[in-house]
Amino acid sequence: MTIHSEYDVAIVGFGPSGAVAAALLGQAGLRTLVIDRTDEVYPKPRAIALDHEIMRVFQNLGLADAIAPFCEPFTPSEYYGVDGQLIKRLATVEPPYPLGHTPSMVFTQPPVEAALRRHVRALPTVDVKLGLRFTGLEQDDDTVTLFLEDGDGARSKVRARYAIGCDGASSAVREALGIALEDLQFDEPWLVVDVQVNERGLAKLPATSVQFCEPARPCTYVIGPGNHRRWEISLLPGEDPAHMATEEGAWSVLQRWIGRDDATLWRQASYRFHALVAKEWRRGRAFIAGDAAHQQPPFLGQGMCQGVRDVANLAWKLRAVLGGEAGAEAGEALLDTYAAERREHVRQLTTRIKEIGGVICERDVAKARARDAALLDAAGGQVRTQARQDIIPPLSTGLLDGENANAGTGKLFPQPRVQGPAGAALLDDIAGTGWRVVTDLPIDQLPAGLLPAAAGLGMLVSLPAGEESFTSGPHRMQTGELDGVVAGWLARHGVRAAVVRPDHYVYGVAGDGASLFALVAALTYKLK
Incomplete structure (x- = not known):
């Protein structure tokens, strides 16, 4: 397998974060390599939500029209308490939309990821090499060398001025760099089930997405595009995650809403939902991004969004450094702001997601009833709709003007x-x-x-x-x-x-x- 020996940036991982990183760098004309162990897009849905910030990135890449057919507006999310009463409601803001796109969307991941990959492959300065496993790296003052191995065991190496590990939660790049994860104290076993529902089944289901904040078994119902519906269902003590991820196990909990005649199982998997953030995001010329750098519970649908934010933040800074727009000393300081900005932003958002998880996951009936009462009291007895995007924090550190304090600093600027x-x-x-x-x-x-x-x-x-x-x-x-x-x-x-x-x-x-x-x-x- 022939690989050019010198690149500006080498990316390990061709999932959404790695593909967006390659697209942004390739768009800037930087010589980029992206590798992945797998040859094909994973054919089943994993991420299900994206927001207007991410769609704006796709727009900037010229991909909004290719991706839009696989997206739909996110329905409101209604939270129901112990006694079945509405206790909280999240939705989107009304038009005109601040960033020019629907603020919250659901999407079908495989075709969106395929569109990203096609776009990257068409960029003249980007090489895509699949079926390669990252095995280690070395660095000096000027380059980082990645060691690779193909499916036949043939080894190769490649040099680049910088490297980015976008290789998922069990990141080999993160491990090779010796970067530890900080545990933000959330660890819950859940079953995620994706279902394609027929007309008979759709008639039985809620018209909005729902958080069932029930102590007996907290669960989430998400309305995806078309007839795609997702359930995230907490597992109880003593339940075997492996069994619950079988068809029999999945139907045993879905029967509350639908039966086998109403739908076809698309994907079911057991997970432990975590809240983890890397203690470092950069070691020398190597960076980590996406799931390699953080994992959060899915209660706000921000997992993939966080990864795209990471690489959008890093890519323009690498462009500035590699293109000579930033001087040597200023360039190093600029690259350091990637870790400072993204780590703190992820920590803040993950903390807020944990708080939402705390509302959903309370198992004690008395505490859950007190929770319901407190939420209703805080709302003056009538639930008010909160915009999902209001939960996402601004940047609070890094490359920001620190001289003139203003609430607008660090926020996303609108796109009119x-x-x-x-x-x-x-x-x-x-x-x-x-x-x-x-x-x-x-x-x-x-x-x-x-x-x-x-x-x-x-x-x-x-x-x-x-x-x-x-x-x-x-x-x-x-x-x-x-x-x-x-x-x-x-x-x-x-x-x-x-x-x-x-x-x-x-x-x-x-x-x-x-x-x-x-x-x-x-x-x-x-x-x-």
Whole structure:
């Protein structure tokens, strides 16, 4: 098997995280290798949920239209307590959607993963080599060497300037790097059953997704795309996980809702749901991402989303370093922010997911009844719908402006529909995905020095109120947004502008043109 000896980045693992990493790096023209032990996409569903942040990444890759047919809006999730009463409700926000896509979606993983792989294979600077097992690595000051073995036992090695381990929960890369996992104290045995339900069965099932917060057996019901339905069912003391993962075991618990004449089993598997976060995410020139770096309970459907966030964060930083946009010293500091940002974000979100799990998994009847009463009391006796996306935290550390405290810093910046050169368009499609300086101030009201400073950083985007035309020049554009998404965001945070990173997180904000100029100048200096 012939493998080029030198790459910019070598990726171990061709699941969703590894494929997105390869796509982002290949899109930037970086010489990339991605390997995996398996030759084919796993044919059954594992992840079932994604959100608008992830769909925005797919959009930026030119894949939104290829992936959309396998996605549907996530139905509301209703939580029912001990006595069958509604105690909590999660749903999505109403349009206009802040990132330009449905905020919460369910999807069918195999065809989405296949679309990702086809896209990666078509990139001219990416090599895909399957049927290869990673066996170890060595590093020096300039490169990392990966040792590989094929199915016949033939060994090879490859050198790259950086490596990323996206090789799953039992990551061989993580083990080779000697990185330990921190246990966030969640360990529960569950059965996950995916079912394709016929019309007769669908008529028996709830119209929304449901969390049955019942002490006797907590369980989750998720409405997937089409006739796909998923149950996540807690296992009781004494139940054999291996037996429960058989057809007989699965039907023994599904019979509460449907019978064998109502559906076909698609997949059933027993798991221990964990809350684990890697203590380190980088060792020298090697990084870990996705399930290799963290595992969380599935109660908010964030497992795959977290992995894509990881590689979206890391990819633009590797691009900046390998492309020479960041100087040597600044580049090392920039790469270090990957671990700082993602580890803390994952810890915070996993803690929130654990809290949701605590609501669902209470086994003591008296405590569960007290839980129900407390949730209803906190809601004033009437359950209010909470937006799922409100649970996801902003970035709180890393490459963020620390000089001017504002609640907008570290948040995802919205993606509005705007007037484009050929009609309505999503902002990223015409402004690109590099650094962006976005303001509601007209360009002719900005300090003269800001224009070259913004051009040196990336793209200046002006969205003045009432603007109806589209004009553009080198590294700048002025147009009007169609739904007031950015105007509302700026107003809520009391600012006139935001500096937005390539991964769409807000580096910092400014209240006027002069402070925006100072913010851009300080950032430019920091990156050099």
